[in-house]
Amino acid sequence: xxxxxxxxxxxxxxxxxxxxxxxxxxxxxxxxxxxxxxxxxxxxxxxxxxxxxxxxxxxxxxxxxxxxxxxxxxxxxxxxxxxxxxxxxxxxxxxxxxxxxxxxxxxxxxxxxxxxxxxxxxxxxxxxxxxxxxxxxxxxxxxxxx
Amino acid sequence: xxxxxxxxxxxxxxxxxxxxxxxxxxxxxxxxxxxxxxxxxxxxxxxxxxxxxxxxxxxxxxxxxxxxxxxxxxxxxxxxxxxxxxxxxxxxxxxxxxxxxxxxxxxxxxxxxxxxxxxxxxxxxxxxxxxxxxxxxxxxxxxxxxxxxxxxxxxxxxxxxxxxxxxxxxxxxxxxxxxxxxxxxxxxxxxxxxxxxxxxxxxxxxxxxxxxxxxxxxxxxxxxxxxxxxxxxxxxxxxxxxxxxxxxxxxxxxxxxxxxxxxxxxxxxxxxxxxxxxxxxxxxxxxxxxxxxxxxxxxxxxxxxxxxxxxxxxxxxxxxxxxxxxxxxxxxxxxxxxxxxxxxxxxxxxxxxxxxxxxxxxxxxxxxxxxxxxxxxxxxxxxxxxxxxxxxxxxxxxxxxxxxxxxxxxxxxxxxxxxxxxxxxxxxxxxxxxxxxxxxxxxxxxxxxxxxxxxxxxxxxxxxx
Numbered sequence: 136x137x138x139x140x141x142x143x144x145x146x147x148x149x150x151x152x153x154x155x156x157x158x159x160x161x162x163x164x165x166x167x168x169x170x171x172x173x174x175x176x177x178x179x180x181x182x183x184x185x186x187x188x189x190x191x192x193x194x195x196x197x198x199x200x201x202x203x204x205x206x207x208x209x210x211x212x213x214x215x216x217x218x219x220x221x222x223x224x225x226x227x228x229x230x231x232x233x234x235x236x237x238x239x240x241x242x243x244x245x246x247x248x249x250x251x252x253x254x255x256x257x258x259x260x261x262x263x264x265x266x267x268x269x270x271x272x273x274x275x276x277x278x279x280x281x
Numbered sequence: 282x283x284x285x286x287x288x289x290x291x292x293x294x295x296x297x298x299x300x301x302x303x304x305x306x307x308x309x310x311x312x313x314x315x316x317x318x319x320x321x322x323x324x325x326x327x328x329x330x331x332x333x334x335x336x337x338x339x340x341x342x343x344x345x346x347x348x349x350x351x352x353x354x355x356x357x358x359x360x361x362x363x364x365x366x367x368x369x370x371x372x373x374x375x376x377x378x379x380x381x382x383x384x385x386x387x388x389x390x391x392x393x394x395x396x397x398x399x400x401x402x403x404x405x406x407x408x409x410x411x412x413x414x415x416x417x418x419x420x421x422x423x424x425x426x427x428x429x430x431x432x433x434x435x436x437x438x439x440x441x442x443x444x445x446x447x448x449x450x451x452x453x454x455x456x457x458x459x460x461x462x463x464x465x466x467x468x469x470x471x472x473x474x475x476x477x478x479x480x481x482x483x484x485x486x487x488x489x490x491x492x493x494x495x496x497x498x499x500x501x502x503x504x505x506x507x508x509x510x511x512x513x514x515x516x517x518x519x520x521x522x523x524x525x526x527x528x529x530x531x532x533x534x535x536x537x538x539x540x541x542x543x544x545x546x547x548x549x550x551x552x553x554x555x556x557x558x559x560x561x562x563x564x565x566x567x568x569x570x571x572x573x574x575x576x577x578x579x580x581x582x583x584x585x586x587x588x589x590x591x592x593x594x595x596x597x598x599x600x601x602x603x604x605x606x607x608x609x610x611x612x613x614x615x616x617x618x619x620x621x622x623x624x625x626x627x628x629x630x631x632x633x634x635x636x637x638x639x640x641x642x643x644x645x646x647x648x649x650x651x652x653x654x655x656x657x658x659x660x661x662x663x664x665x666x667x668x669x670x671x672x673x674x675x676x677x678x679x680x681x682x683x684x685x686x687x688x689x690x691x692x693x694x695x696x697x698x699x700x701x702x703x704x705x706x707x708x709x710x711x712x713x714x715x716x717x718x719x720x721x722x723x724x725x726x727x728x729x730x731x732x733x734x735x736x737x738x739x740x741x742x743x744x745x746x
Contacts, residue, residue, distance in 0.1 A: 140516070141516070142446070142512055142515055142516040142519065145516045145517075145519035145520050145523065146446065146519050148519065148520070148523045149450075149519045149520075149522055149523035149526070152523050152526065152527045153523065153526040153527065153530065156526065156527050156530040156531055157526075157530055159530075159531065160530045160531055160533065163531075163534075163545075163546075163549065164477075166543070167477070167537070167542050167543055167546070168474070168477075170542070170543045171473055171474065171477075171541050171542065174473070174541035174542070174543075175471060175472075175473035175474075175541035177471050177473075180470055180471060184470070185470045188470060188472060189404070189407060191410065192398075192403075192407060192409055192410025192411065192468075193394065193395040193398045193399075193403065193409070193410055194394060194395050194410070195331045195332075195335065195394040195395075195409075195410050195415060196331075196410075197331075197410065197411060197412045198330065198331025198332070198334045198335055198394075198412075198415075199329075199330050199331045199334070201617040202472075203476065203539055203540065203617075204539055204616040204617030205412060205476065205617060206412050206617070207330070207331065207334050207412075208617065208618065208619060208621070208622055209314075209317070209318070209330050209331075209334070210330075210703075211702075211703035211704065212617065212703065238325070240322075241322075242322060243320060243321055243322060244321045244322065245317065245321030245322075245330070245704075245707075246321060246322050246325040246329070248325075248329050250395070263472075266472075267472055270472075270473060270540075270541045271541055272539045272540060272541055273538060273539055273544055273547070275538070275539035275613060275616065276539075276616075276693070277613060277614055277693050277694070278693065278695065278696060278697040278700050279697040279698075279700075280692050280693075280697070280700045280701065280702050280703060280706075281692075281703060
């Protein structure tokens with residue numbers, strides 16, 4: 136680098152540039168949070184969904200599964216599991232049966248623990264996954280398999 | 282015999298030692314998980330995958346934080362040209378953090394996670410159960426207290442001493458680390474908002490403020506091992522971290538593609554993350570350039586190797602492997618696949634694990650009173666550790682990338698109805714997972730060689746004239 140480009144100039148780019156882009160980021164964040172209500176359908180956030188999210192967190196489901204692509208990559212994506220496993224007609228029944236039959240104990244197969252949830256809790260968790268699946272997330276994932 | 286310029290730098294030693302112990306733990310749990318990928322029921326009752334994963338990632342975060350703190354305690358007094366404000370406070374915080382960290386890990390291992398959440402009153406202020414932020418709320422508060430004490434201690438040291446560019450960059454990085462961690466306490470019921478602000482910790486840490494910390498440590502070690510003029514190195518440091526923040530802040534957008542966010546993030550994220558490899562590339566040029574221009578032959582060859590290695594591996598892992606799947610149309614297929622895992626492994630190792638090992642390599646001989654450098658024999662063993670770990674990590678990344686490409690091919694590209702299910706796809710990837718596991722074992726051997734090098738005595742290496 137030539138001598139005309141001084142350390143002071145580099146420092147100013149660092150402080151000035153980062154503050155500038157941080158402000159843009161904050162402005163975009165502000166705009167995004169204004170837009171999100173149209174996409175996340177927060178009007179459907181019921182008590183049951185809230186309890187379901189707490190159950191999701193208290194049992195560390197993210198430690199094996201992904202949810203909207205984030206989490207561990209050990210077990211299937213659950214952001215769209217509601218559609219994959221029956222939707223309106225069949226999901227809740229499938230989900231309850233699935234949770235209650237864990238662990239499957241098939242030798243060598245990845246095991247899902249049994250979290251001993253009661254029927255109310257299973258329903259709350261299902262409501263949380265249903266609400267999650269209904270968000271507008273720009274058509275991700277590419278297909279039903281997640 | 283002490284070879285330290287300032288006696289208070291000695292507080293760095295327990296931080297470094299504890300960091301390395303946690304690192305061993307991290308790798309052991311990584312191996313358990315790697316095996317569970319192919320032998321699904323391995324230890325399934327005792328250590329379910331989600332527990333092993335939590336321990337693996339949390340140990341990583343905590344050992345790097347210990348490493349960063351040790352680095353700061355080591356280099357800030359020397360840069361500021363004064364003793365640390367309070368070595369006593371540094372030691373108290375060490376024990377607080379070590380005890381809280383150990384208790385948290387034991388909590389993960391000994392009781393079901395939901396019991397841990399109940400014990401720690403998570404319902405009063407729910408913050409748990411989100412990826413990387415699994416710590417009980419009380420631990421999170423502890424982290425904040427430790428961080429504040431740490432920043433106070435360093436801040437007071439710098440205030441009474443010399444304010445070099447390295448000190449200032451390190452401080453802005455550490456303050457940013459503390460500030461962005463506060464978003465860990467925000468957990469709204471609305472999952473979309475939760476995820477949006479979760480990235481304020483996760484992305485703005487690893488693709489933002491941590492890069493400042495990395496840059497500052499690298500600059501410090503380069504000054505020491507090359508003897509190149511500080512003005513030149515510090516100018517480069519500013520340019521590189523400016524690029525890192527300018528690209529990295531709006532680069533956060535690449536995490537907002539598939540959330541309930543406006544579609545413009547796909548443009549913002551793609552454009553700015555395309556720039557993100559540049560600072561890492563600049564770092565490679567800078568490190569090699571400085572070493573070529575060196576004015577002294579530093580006897581610690583291992584530290585120089587680590588410094589060069591971290592620049593290359595950070596560029597490959599964070600830069601190249603990040604760019605590989607960061608453009609929105611590509612990410613649509615690769616998001617949350619094994620490609621993400623491949624990138625994560627090499628980026629964390631190259632940028633952060635290696636920078637901590639760089640400064641440990643440089644500082645430990647002085648902290649242990651050996652001198653400028655370990656004996657040649659110890660350095661040879663350390664360099665074996667370097668190469669085994671680094672080559673193993675390259676292979677881990679390649680195998681996971683192979684797994685990821687096949688996964689996208691089988692599970693994501695075909696239409697619904699024709700695509701393989703997640704579990705059926707996983708079966709097809711088994712060969713890659715096995716090879717990854719073998720590479721992981723080699724990584725562990727490298728780590729053991731590295732640790733063993735600390736126990737090799739001998740006469741300190743001399744400067745080659």
